[in-house]
Amino acid sequence: MGLTRRGRVVPRAPELCGPGYPYNHRMENSRFAVSFADLTVGQFLDRLSSAEAVPGGGSASALAGALGASLISMVCALSTGRPKYEAYESTLARCGEVGRDLAAELMDLADQDAFAYAGYAAALKLPRDTDEERASRRAVIRDAARAASEAPMACVIACTRLAGAAESLAGRSNVQAASDVLVAALLAEAAARGAAENVRINLPATDDEQYADVFNRKLDAALHEIAAVTSQTREAVLSGQPREPEDE
Numbered sequence: 001m002g003l004t005r006r007g008r009v010v011p012r013a014p015e016l017c018g019p020g021y022p023y024n025h026r027m028e029n030s031r032f033a034v035s036f037a038d039l040t041v042g043q044f045l046d047r048l049s050s051a052e053a054v055p056g057g058g059s060a061s062a063l064a065g066a067l068g069a070s071l072i073s074m075v076c077a078l079s080t081g082r083p084k085y086e087a088y089e090s091t092l093a094r095c096g097e098v099g100r101d102l103a104a105e106l107m108d109l110a111d112q113d114a115f116a117y118a119g120y121a122a123a124l125k126l127p128r129d130t131d132e133e134r135a136s137r138r139a140v141i142r143d144a145a146r147a148a149s150e151a152p153m154a155c156v157i158a159c160t161r162l163a164g165a166a167e168s169l170a171g172r173s174n175v176q177a178a179s180d181v182l183v184a185a186l187l188a189e190a191a192a193r194g195a196a197e198n199v200r201i202n203l204p205a206t207d208d209e210q211y212a213d214v215f216n217r218k219l220d221a222a223l224h225e226i227a228a229v230t231s232q233t234r235e236a237v238l239s240g241q242p243r244e245p246e247d248e
Contacts, residue, residue, distance in 0.1 A: 036063070036114070037107040053121045058113035058152045061194030065159050066106035068187030071180050072099030072165050079174040087245045088172040095165045102162050106155065106191075113151040113198070120144040120202070138207075145205035149215060152195035156222050159192035163229040170236035171243035178237050185233040192226050 036044055036059065044063070048055050076096035079085045085092065123144040126137040166185035173181060196219045203212040236243060 035107070036110045054114035054118045055110065056114070056117060056198075057194055058117060058148075058155070058198040059110040061152065061191045061198065062106045062110035062113055062155045064187050064194065065155060065162060065191035066103045066110070068159075068162055068166070068184040068191065069099045069102035069106060071184040071187070072096070072162065072169065073103065074099075075169055075173050075177045075180050075184070078177050079169075082174070085173060091168050091172050091246050095169055098161060098165045102158055102165075105158055109151055109155045109158065113148075113155070116144070116147040116151045117198075120148040120205070141205055142207050145202045145207075146211070149199045149202040149206065152198040153215060153218070155195035156192045156199070156219060159188045159195070160222050160226055160229075162188040163192075163226045163233070167229045167233045167236070168246060170233045171239070171241060172245065175240070178240070182234060182237045185230045189226050189230045192223060196223055 036055065039047070044055070048060060073096055076092045076099065080089065080092045080096065120141070123137070123140045126133070126140060128134045128137050163185055166181050166188060169181045170178070170185075199215060199219060203215055206212060
């Protein structure tokens, strides 16, 4: 588990934390001492467009999800306390908290993804001149590939919650922000699909067919759920009609 900047605990792959892995030593005193959340948008984009391996698609996907989560919080803030939306107060309170939590979690996952993939890239460069070095390198690559798969997988799972929050708000929040609800849902779907591709590309290097099969089935189920929920959100938003309050 990893501790977020806001004091909440979120999943972290154990492979990222063990001091015994050679690639971890390369990450000490690096740019990863600074979280992406502490950068300006321009600074993050500069890093993303550089020749460095990280941040890459995994971190970009997590950031897209964090933007969607922030939109959820914004919509709730624009709706809470208004008599017109009083019947939806419980939904607004719940979704507002979900949005804030997911924004922080997804920004942490952007950091974790970059750290994990940098570790995998470093593992590929380990020496392989002797049989012992080759065996050690293969083992480190397998562990690093797992870590590089687990961070974006956590992003996909977080996006299922994000898509669900958007669907709950569709037709139950400020009509002036209806398009923002839909954008949040679309960002959730885009982030999940991007993260899923980063999982899939790393799975072969784990050299574990059972592990890969479990992850692929989880991905397929999550993406199917997100696509269905996003479609429901689109229909509700485009209808322009208010919906019944959610069951308590």
